[in-house]
Amino acid sequence: MIYAPDYYPHFRCIAADCRHSCCIGWEIDIDADTRAAYAAVGGEIGEKLTCAIDDSGDAPHFRLTPDERCPFLRRDGLCELILTLGEDSLCQICADHPRFRSFWSGRTELGLGLCCEAAGALILSRSEPMRLIPIEDDGDDTPPDDDERVLLTLRDELLAIAGDTSLPLDGRFDAILARAGSRLPERTMADWRQTYLTLERLDPAWDDALAALNNCTPHPGWDEPFARLLEYFLYRHLPAALDDGRTAERAAFAVLSVHVIRTLFAAGEPTMARLVELARMYSSEIEYDEDNVEALLGKLT
Ligand code: SF4
Incomplete structure (x- = not known):
């Protein structure tokens, strides 16, 4: 079973309105499946992907711009990859953020990290104590x-x-x-x-x-x-x-x-x-x- 705090389903990324975007200042590793999918993308965005990814380290990652921005973060705060290739094109880290997971036998817990200002505003403005709720039955009922x-x-x-x-x-x-x-x-x-x-x-x-x-x-x-x-x-x-x-x-x-x-x-x-x-x-x-x-x-x- 997958559990999450009761506020979890209400989270929305505020994208262009975010003052501390998670697309600035963090080196973003790209998982193997997404890296393979990016390698198959053609056209102008495919060429940009080829230039923007550094494969030399332990894990492929986006080369940040001199002002530490993801190369696909537009000046209006929107993501060029989402706009061009759709939300499913995001690598695992980008798709997950600001979510975190804890794994137990038969139980996965999801949460929203406070380093995201939208998550912080959601969590801190709640007047009621946090309740954990089941949000998905993944079929694992290991005790x-x-x-x-x-x-x-x-x-x-x-x-x-x-x-x-x-x-x-x-x-x-x-x-x-x-x-x-x-x-x-x-x-x-x-x-x-x-x-x-x-x-x-x-x-x-x-x-x-x-x-x-x-x-x-x-x-x-x-x-x-x-x-x-x-x-x-x-x-x-x-x-x-x-x-x-x-x-x-x-x-x-x-x-x-x-x-x-x-x-x-x-x-x-x-x-x-x-x-x-x-x-x-x-x-x-x-x-x-x-x-x-x-x-x-x-x-x-
Ligand atoms: S920090 Fe949160 S609100 Fe800001 S861009 Fe990232 S996910 Fe969206």
Whole structure:
């Protein structure tokens, strides 16, 4: 069975209206099937494909332009490949983004990554707690093994705490850490700022945002958008504990991530657009970089 958060079917890419297009700044690998299909394309677009693909590395990928854009991203923000060859012509990464997947026995989970501003706006503006819904029966009904059953049960409990409106957000943080057998180290936000500044960073705007990471009072009335963030990080990052066994650290990573974004948010105007942008930056700078996630998990043991 394939599951996804209840907001998942409502996602739409905003394409030309996107201010931080996923077609800028990322090297996009092309899967083998799509590479073979591109090799068979003729005409002007076929010639452009031949010139625009670099086959010299581990995986074929599009050569970015000097300003780091996908060569098929038009100045109006639309994709030349979709316009010319149709949506089915996209390589797997482009067709998937910003979706992510977690694989369990008999169960695939889909989600939307916060590094996409359209996904962030959708997730953070929800007033109700996230619910997982079955979206497709793929015919695989293999039951979960013992480790999976334990982790699924724990994650359900942590998600229920994250969405518990009878608790203030800080109370939800404490309850999640206690239930996961975890805790955050005794550190100030200035200490965490120093840690985040040692991580790999992509965008100078993230450095500027981190400069505001100091202990400051959260804006009142914003617990629910941060609860949606908490649900997102728990949903997305706990399944990897099946591979590395670091359930407690991953729960702490979810709490720390929301704590950091809430503190950054407290340093400026409380608007949804600003929150979506901070979440987008955090996602692309931290959670989409496995080395950065590893480094933070190492601080949470
Ligand atoms: S980041 Fe999201 S909204 Fe922007 S172009 Fe990519 S998928 Fe579309």
